[in-house]
Amino acid sequence: MASSVITVNRDTRPGYYPILYGMWLTLKNMFETLFVKGRSATIEYPEKKRNISGRYRGVHLLTAREDGTPKCVACYMCATVCPAECIYIESGERPEKKIEKYPTRFEIDLLRCVFCGFCVDACPEEAILMSRENDLVGTSRAELIIDRENLMHRGKLAEVGPGYRPDDHDVRRPVHIAALERLKSEHGIVPGMPNRGH
Amino acid sequence: MPKCTIDGKEIEVAPGTSVIQAAEQAGVRVPRFCYHDDLPVDGNCRMCLVEIEKFPKLQIACGTPVNEGMVVKTQVTSEKAKEAQKNTLEFLLVNHPIDCPVCDQAGECYLQDQYMDNGLHDSRTVLEDKIAKRKVVDIGPILLDAERCVVCSRCIRYEREVTKTNLLEFVNRGGSTQISTYDGGPITHEYAGNLVDVCPVGALLSKDFRFKMRVWFLKETDSICPGCSTGCNMTIDHRDGEAYRFRPRRNVDVNKSWMCDPGRDLYKTVGPDRVTTAHKAGGAVAPLSDLLDEVAAKVQSAGAATAFLASPHASNEDAFAFKKLALSVGGRLDFRVGNPQDKVTVRKDQILQREDRHPNTQGLLNLGLGVTGVDALLADCKAGKVQVLVLQDAGLLEDAGVAAAAKQVPYVVAIATHQGPHLEAAHAVIPAAMWAETDGTFTNFEQRVQRFKRAFEAPGDARPRWEIALELLTRLGKPMNAATAGDVFVEMAVETKALGDLTHRSLGPMGRVAGSNTQAQATA
Numbered sequence: 001m002a003s004s005v006i007t008v009n010r011d012t013r014p015g016y017y018p019i020l021y022g023m024w025l026t027l028k029n030m031f032e033t034l035f036v037k038g039r040s041a042t043i044e045y046p047e048k049k050r051n052i053s054g055r056y057r058g059v060h061l062l063t064a065r066e067d068g069t070p071k072c073v074a075c076y077m078c079a080t081v082c083p084a085e086c087i088y089i090e091s092g093e094r095p096e097k098k099i100e101k102y103p104t105r106f107e108i109d110l111l112r113c114v115f116c117g118f119c120v121d122a123c124p125e126e127a128i129l130m131s132r133e134n135d136l137v138g139t140s141r142a143e144l145i146i147d148r149e150n151l152m153h154r155g156k157l158a159e160v161g162p163g164y165r166p167d168d169h170d171v172r173r174p175v176h177i178a179a180l181e182r183l184k185s186e187h188g189i190v191p192g193m194p195n196r197g198h
Numbered sequence: 199m200p201k202c203t204i205d206g207k208e209i210e211v212a213p214g215t216s217v218i219q220a221a222e223q224a225g226v227r228v229p230r231f232c233y234h235d236d237l238p239v240d241g242n243c244r245m246c247l248v249e250i251e252k253f254p255k256l257q258i259a260c261g262t263p264v265n266e267g268m269v270v271k272t273q274v275t276s277e278k279a280k281e282a283q284k285n286t287l288e289f290l291l292v293n294h295p296i297d298c299p300v301c302d303q304a305g306e307c308y309l310q311d312q313y314m315d316n317g318l319h320d321s322r323t324v325l326e327d328k329i330a331k332r333k334v335v336d337i338g339p340i341l342l343d344a345e346r347c348v349v350c351s352r353c354i355r356y357e358r359e360v361t362k363t364n365l366l367e368f369v370n371r372g373g374s375t376q377i378s379t380y381d382g383g384p385i386t387h388e389y390a391g392n393l394v395d396v397c398p399v400g401a402l403l404s405k406d407f408r409f410k411m412r413v414w415f416l417k418e419t420d421s422i423c424p425g426c427s428t429g430c431n432m433t434i435d436h437r438d439g440e441a442y443r444f445r446p447r448r449n450v451d452v453n454k455s456w457m458c459d460p461g462r463d464l465y466k467t468v469g470p471d472r473v474t475t476a477h478k479a480g481g482a483v484a485p486l487s488d489l490l491d492e493v494a495a496k497v498q499s500a501g502a503a504t505a506f507l508a509s510p511h512a513s514n515e516d517a518f519a520f521k522k523l524a525l526s527v528g529g530r531l532d533f534r535v536g537n538p539q540d541k542v543t544v545r546k547d548q549i550l551q552r553e554d555r556h557p558n559t560q561g562l563l564n565l566g567l568g569v570t571g572v573d574a575l576l577a578d579c580k581a582g583k584v585q586v587l588v589l590q591d592a593g594l595l596e597d598a599g600v601a602a603a604a605k606q607v608p609y610v611v612a613i614a615t616h617q618g619p620h621l622e623a624a625h626a627v628i629p630a631a632m633w634a635e636t637d638g639t640f641t642n643f644e645q646r647v648q649r650f651k652r653a654f655e656a657p658g659d660a661r662p663r664w665e666i667a668l669e670l671l672t673r674l675g676k677p678m679n680a681a682t683a684g685d686v687f688v689e690m691a692v693e694t695k696a697l698g699d700l701t702h703r704s705l706g707p708m709g710r711v712a713g714s715n716t717q718a719q720a721t722a
Contacts, residue, residue, distance in 0.1 A: 075299030
């Protein structure tokens, strides 16, 4: 017992040195972040944005077939697996007999969504992916329930790029994302491949 | 009674029982495609192979009757049987398309279930090598997909043995074998829905249910079809208070595994155009309790100058509470509009349907609701002798005779489920729950008392009819000691000899035939 007790002499006075040292450190860091380039820990959002992981789980997007129709076959796997029950699908008959089924309505309530990415994992067709879009703003609740057209043509997709998709051999298979293809054909812009990690 | 051993468990079965049925009794489900409880055995799918001692080869469980001292090893204990079933499944899947994401059968598909139990192999057939067959073939109420078919011939045997219409047959040979109607013509009989249930895979699918809902989202509630006096046992498949389809529930004594298409279509009547609020003449909405107060006051002041017209659509509980209500003020009481009692046992066809399109005419007869006689009751209404007319079902107003009589009555109360122009004749409309929204019992043509359960809540202010009658009785100062439909049933069983010692619980899922003295009761 006695060996673990140490005695501290409380009578010694540290003087002014530690206080001055602490002040100097604070001021040094303050001026460095203000004037030394690359030293700042903050960025000037929204003019500048962080480089988000290529596997980031942001707002969903629906991929398309080559003819522009949704790749989704309305199998309800995403709606089944969704822990937040935020996916609403209504299905209908596709004219060509080979595929039969497609979603006439496909809505995601982003206010309920927990962005877990289970829907992307569950999808047998790679029809639903996630983008790196994370600054989600709406002026009403209804605005944040996004429908099929909106999911197929995410406005900010060109800016942020696609995000999470399951990490298996299918990753190298080409996907058709309507918004990206329009960007390419109309403006000749090809957004870079997602940058993995910071 | 031959004794046999199945997977080490000794059981005694009735003579003539097949091994597959005996295994079921022993708690082992042998996988199958072509075997169906209510169809003749065909033994073509070879999925139910089991090992039987002293047999040199594996035997099909569906086609082998149990003999004394037989020792059976199913896939549970026999590696040989399991391997054989696995190989059979792989053969069946050789030409099967990868349609599960778009196939409505997914979730209740024998192939899916058995693949998860036995298969779990990667296909050795390249997608391009699979034999292409006809898809999305429109054959009336059903869509045929020949690629998904496992050629089990269940549908063919159903057509041959149950409906005796022989509309389906195999065409072509070998791997190209597929089912077809003659010249691709439509299925014309009223029992086509059963083909969908009979099909173990997604080859025959209902056009009506197509793409509406994935089956794993649906909850099942045991119910009874209210379409006619046969009282087929069925299951309501519903989600979020909405019925999506009716499916037959097996009851060997009533409907086996079958159900008619008009009965299946009744799910469409549950949701739309419902009366959800209590209202007075001209559609002025009133709180339900206020309206019940008003109705009770009117009934009380009219006393014996009241008439109560019950409906054979009502359950036994509804009818009993309604009878109590009528007797409490000494009013006139009957229900036999259009003489349904004459048609209760008359067949409409040789399969299931009966001419009486009400589910509970027999129950109301047993309860003795035919008191005054409909003609006398309506004549009194026309003669102005009746001050208050209470209709248990507003649908009665669609009958010309009732509508004409109601015009002469100063105060007409209609307990209504559905909106419609006929409600304009009523001075008080009380919203009522339908059978799917409350517990209760129907008595079918052969005196079988069968129970149906509440699947979901009634819309808005709608309440079960028995509850409305109890509320009125309470307001009239003659409350009945009952809080649930089961309580009402007990009260009813005490007073009605025909029901004897039955309770909701003792009826069980298959119902029970009421005591032998019912016939005397019915004619009395």
